[in-house]
Amino acid sequence: MLVMGEVHTGLLQNSGEISESTCRQVLGLMAGETVRVSRRPIVHALSPERLTGVDCALPTASRSRVRGVGTVVSRCAVTGGRVAQGSSYARVVRSEADRRLPWSHYLARPGVVEVLGKVKAADLAEGFTGDTVPGRPDGACLDLGAVSGRFLDLVQQSPLLDRRAPFKIPRTNLRWVAETGEPSIRFTLHAEQERTLRLTHPGPFTPAVVDLCEDLATHDWLLTSLLVIVERARIGGTPGAQAVARLAPAIDHLMHLWMPAARVEEWMTPFWESLERRPGFTRQWRSLVDRVRDQVAMNTLALLSATAEAGRRSP
Amino acid sequence: MLVFAISDKGGTGRSVTGTNIVYRHALQGNDVCYLDFDFGSPTAGAIFSVSSVARGTRENGLHHYLRGECPQPRRVDVWAESDREGLRARPPGAGRLVLLPGSEGGGELSALTDEVVGRCVQLLGRLDEEFDLCMIDVSAGRSFTAELVLAATVRMPAIPFRWLVFHRWTRQHIIAADGLVTGADGLLDVGIRFGHDAEDLRDRIRFVRTAVLEPDAAELVGLRDEQRAWLSACDSELRELAGRHGVGRTAMLGKIPLDPVLQWREQLITDEDVLASKIANAETAAAFEELAKKIVDDSAWEGL
Numbered sequence: 001m002l003v004m005g006e007v008h009t010g011l012l013q014n015s016g017e018i019s020e021s022t023c024r025q026v027l028g029l030m031a032g033e034t035v036r037v038s039r040r041p042i043v044h045a046l047s048p049e050r051l052t053g054v055d056c057a058l059p060t061a062s063r064s065r066v067r068g069v070g071t072v073v074s075r076c077a078v079t080g081g082r083v084a085q086g087s088s089y090a091r092v093v094r095s096e097a098d099r100r101l102p103w104s105h106y107l108a109r110p111g112v113v114e115v116l117g118k119v120k121a122a123d124l125a126e127g128f129t130g131d132t133v134p135g136r137p138d139g140a141c142l143d144l145g146a147v148s149g150r151f152l153d154l155v156q157q158s159p160l161l162d163r164r165a166p167f168k169i170p171r172t173n174l175r176w177v178a179e180t181g182e183p184s185i186r187f188t189l190h191a192e193q194e195r196t197l198r199l200t201h202p203g204p205f206t207p208a209v210v211d212l213c214e215d216l217a218t219h220d221w222l223l224t225s226l227l228v229i230v231e232r233a234r235i236g237g238t239p240g241a242q243a244v245a246r247l248a249p250a251i252d253h254l255m256h257l258w259m260p261a262a263r264v265e266e267w268m269t270p271f272w273e274s275l276e277r278r279p280g281f282t283r284q285w286r287s288l289v290d291r292v293r294d295q296v297a298m299n300t301l302a303l304l305s306a307t308a309e310a311g312r313r314s315p
Numbered sequence: 316m317l318v319f320a321i322s323d324k325g326g327t328g329r330s331v332t333g334t335n336i337v338y339r340h341a342l343q344g345n346d347v348c349y350l351d352f353d354f355g356s357p358t359a360g361a362i363f364s365v366s367s368v369a370r371g372t373r374e375n376g377l378h379h380y381l382r383g384e385c386p387q388p389r390r391v392d393v394w395a396e397s398d399r400e401g402l403r404a405r406p407p408g409a410g411r412l413v414l415l416p417g418s419e420g421g422g423e424l425s426a427l428t429d430e431v432v433g434r435c436v437q438l439l440g441r442l443d444e445e446f447d448l449c450m451i452d453v454s455a456g457r458s459f460t461a462e463l464v465l466a467a468t469v470r471m472p473a474i475p476f477r478w479l480v481f482h483r484w485t486r487q488h489i490i491a492a493d494g495l496v497t498g499a500d501g502l503l504d505v506g507i508r509f510g511h512d513a514e515d516l517r518d519r520i521r522f523v524r525t526a527v528l529e530p531d532a533a534e535l536v537g538l539r540d541e542q543r544a545w546l547s548a549c550d551s552e553l554r555e556l557a558g559r560h561g562v563g564r565t566a567m568l569g570k571i572p573l574d575p576v577l578q579w580r581e582q583l584i585t586d587e588d589v590l591a592s593k594i595a596n597a598e599t600a601a602a603f604e605e606l607a608k609k610i611v612d613d614s615a616w617e618g619l
Contacts, residue, residue: 010444146386153437156444163443163473168346170445232344234408 001121003178003205004128005089006144007214008152009221010171015164017081026158027076042259047076051110052147055100058115059141061126068092068142070106070113074151079218080257086152087214088144091205092124125177129196145173167249169225174217178209185271195220199271208265215263219281222257226250226288235295244299247292258285317439317476318450318610319464323491325455328525329481331581332571334362337450338412338583339607345447346410353454354378354424357417362581364399365391368416376418380438381431388415388438401585410447424459427466435467443474448611457500469510477616478502478520479568484527484553493560496520518618521568523606528573568615569606574599
């Protein structure tokens with residue numbers, strides 16, 4: 001019927017970026033299962049997947065009670081040794097039975113939540129990405145965000161991290177719904193750190209859809225965080241050297257991580273391209289990066305001329 | 316940085332001093348949050364002038380969260396939701412100022428279970444990712460809440476934390492403040508039981524004196540010579556007592572002068588209160604300002 005997921009993204013709680021081998025250890029959530037690592041164009045490590053059993057109400061826009069039983073797939077990722085993610089999703093399908101089946105039935109279908117009773121896909125999609133229902137689902141509903149948040153906690157609480165992150169920054173949460181149909185994509189920024197994504201793709205669901213959502217979440221977090229750092233620098237409101245010092249964490253830790261659509265399958269790149277046209281992620285990113293670099297250049301010039309001036313005065 | 320605020324007894328001005336410290340810290344450009352763990356009487360909302368949570372919140376308060384009744388506790392953006400005009404706009408250069416209110420009518424924690432400690436660890440770990448300073452108001456005296464955060468901090472060895480013990484400048488309060496730290500079932504005693512290192516924990520605790528009347532204060536100008544002499548003798552006696560109880564100058568992070576505004580109404584003291592309406596004393600605002608800096612200044616926290 002549809003697939004729903006939620007990605008939480010945050011700054012890895014370590015003073016510097018972590019190496020590929022540390023990534024493997026941090027993400028080794030299950031003994032025996034390997035961590036998948038891709039190295040080009042940016043190091044990206046993905047944990048093995050884990051299942052969470054659920055039997056609860058599903059969020060609906062009409063507030064009608066819909067019960068879902070099955071399992072949610074979750075995984076963690078670290079990009080560039082610096083950006084951490086917890087991601088969960090479930091394929092929602094109609095149950096062929098009208099009652100709950102033995103768990104073996106659901107365990108044989110990992111990542112599938114079966115709906116008992118009648119429900120329209122649009123009602124679920126609207127309920128989950130909530131244009132009409134603001135805020136988080138209440139405690140009784142399926143809360144993929146709580147699952148993803150816990151998986152991100154698993155990474156952040158790893159004893160291999162020193163917890164001395166170079167700056168404080170909030171996590172962002174992307175809730176997404178994917179359906180089959182005429183291709184379209186809609187990305188919405190909500191209050192604070194909440195974002196939603198509605199995706200319609202041709203052909204059946206594949207895990208490539210999840211990769212796209214995670215890639216998008218990574219870049220939205222990068223952009224959001226760079227905006228926060230630039231705002232904190234108070235360019236124009238504070239002396240140049242002070243503003244540049246406040247921009248330094250962005251140069252040290254964020255600016256090299258921008259690799260849009262790096263892990264997105266070929267047939268899905270048009271979705272990214274459409275977001276690049278509008279709202280234009282890379283456009284905004286480049287303008288911010290230029291702004292940061294110009295500040296550094298201006299400050300260097302000021303320092304140089306101050307030094308030259310001092311040299312002239314005391315030959 | 317996590318800062319736990321505790322006091323020996325009620326009525327010491329712990330909440331009002333703690334909220335004023337985070338307010339000043341936010342004005343200094345840091346992202347800060349204030350957690351109202353005073354489950355018996357969560358009143359931080361009133362001090363921040365957020366009337367909707369003046370006595371805590373009915374839904375998704377910290378107490379609900381710790382009991383596992385909601386996935387995340389409610390957050391209140393003070394710059395957006397305060398009823399006080401002077402607080403409603405975030406001043407340029409100021410950081411975020413977020414209140415996590417307690418639950419209305421929640422009552423004290425009745426037991427300390429592993430799940431509750433786990434939720435507390437999760438919450439504090441997440442807040443530490445995004446805030447420069449998290450101040451946790453732990454209520455007065457020995458409580459399950461104090462035990463809870465002592466148990467939680469053991470599980471987060473990499474996250475820096477500090478304790479502020481608020482007390483008034485009287486004989487009984489000095490003795491009680493010392494007892495709260497070093498006495499039976501005091502902070503050190505319980506901390507060691509949960510696995511803290513005694514010396515390390517001792518170094519993370521500092522005292523803050525509240526409602527202090529200095530013998531040379533302007534308010535005392537009208538006093539008779541005999542009264543002044545008596546006050547001065549009392550003050551030196553208290554100093555001697557504080558030194559003996561380990562609550563003396565070396566263990567003190569700061570002191571807040573007696574201010575009529577704080578005596579009559581618990582509120583944030585803004586620069587407007589000092590400069591425009593002139594209801595508050597400049598010394599009080601300066602004392603908060605200095606504490607807000609010292610709280611993160613490592614040189615003020617070197618080993619005793």
